[in-house]
Amino acid sequence: MATLRPFEKMPIVNVAAVLLVGSEESHREQLAQAMLKEPKTFDVKIHMTQSLPLPFEGDYLRPRFDLVVFLINLHSQLSLNDVLSSMMHLDAYFYLGKTCFLATKGKHGSVQHCVIDITTVKDLADKHLSILIQSELDNEEDVTFTARRLLNILKICAGLVPGISSLYMSSLTETF
């Protein structure tokens, strides 16, 4: 029973929890730091890991995850493989707006080093009705901007925006 389920635990008042899944530690840390720094009206808990499933031992300490972000580095086949294997350990209900893909290193100067085609990741996101964000994460501004976007999505997924639920996220994807 290693599957992560979205509604198994009770939510905490005014707290949103996000799980960052991706092989590159520096990307996870940069985003986490930026998300913590941003001014927000709710408390945030950030958990990070390289891949799912999460270790069984700490399960009772974990919050209810409102959003799972999959980080894919387009320069690294390993990062895509880790994400693909992790996605199988996520309950199907997570894919109703509570997951999000973040693809890095796909722009301008680094296109020639891309091992993974961006269309592969786009297809992956579309098939799972999830948002895809592309970001370079190579300067502070970019990291801050991405963190803000993730926090906006997280706020909705945690039910902290009145009138909007995570099910509305699918309207932001192309296939509908």
Next chain:
Amino acid sequence: MNHIDVSEFKARFKKTIHSVMKNVTIHFKDFGDGMWIRIAWGQTSMKPNQYRPTFVVYHTQTPYVFITSLLNTFRPVLCQALLSAAKYSQIQEMELKSRCLDSLKDLVFKRFTQVSLSLDARVTYENLKEKERIHHLTRETFGDGPLPKLENASYKLETTFKGEHGIAEKIEPFRCVVKFSSPNLLESIRSLAPSGVAEAPISSLLTCIPHRARNMFKISDKKPMQPTSSQATN
């Protein structure tokens, strides 16, 4: 600056000071891991005051100096001498003062442990076991200390195409060279697993470089995926 330049530094430093002020005694001493300079200042009419010397601590490998007991009148001369001796174009005072030289050094050389993200209660690392395993493996393979500086590693492949029977034998072997380059190759290889770029354990083709003292390899088919004949190292 290397050892040869140190005597040049001392000579230039003395020369610059003495070209402006004759009545100054300067002594150099290598103490700990840095160079200590003791300067007793005098004026045109006065002999150098040995009771109020200025001390300068300079680690030649770094762009930092630590100065104590310096009167404002002698500041320009000292700065000029340091610039000219160490061959820098400018010097700037840091907003950092303390009675403890070791602490200053730790702060400036960033030898203290930075407050990390893991101390923040809002952040949880779920993969600590895996991180520990990788850290352990990396330490076993590369050790703890600084690694020798290499810029390249090249692997010459003389392997044949491995495919369907009947086709493979007819195709000429691929001739291919895989080259890794980096400002510090061994450090990059060491950080492959901890940074998440590659899975641990890292391929022995990369980790064997320091152990076998070679960075040019020929890989041929006789023994698959094993470096064979020898070549001169870099």
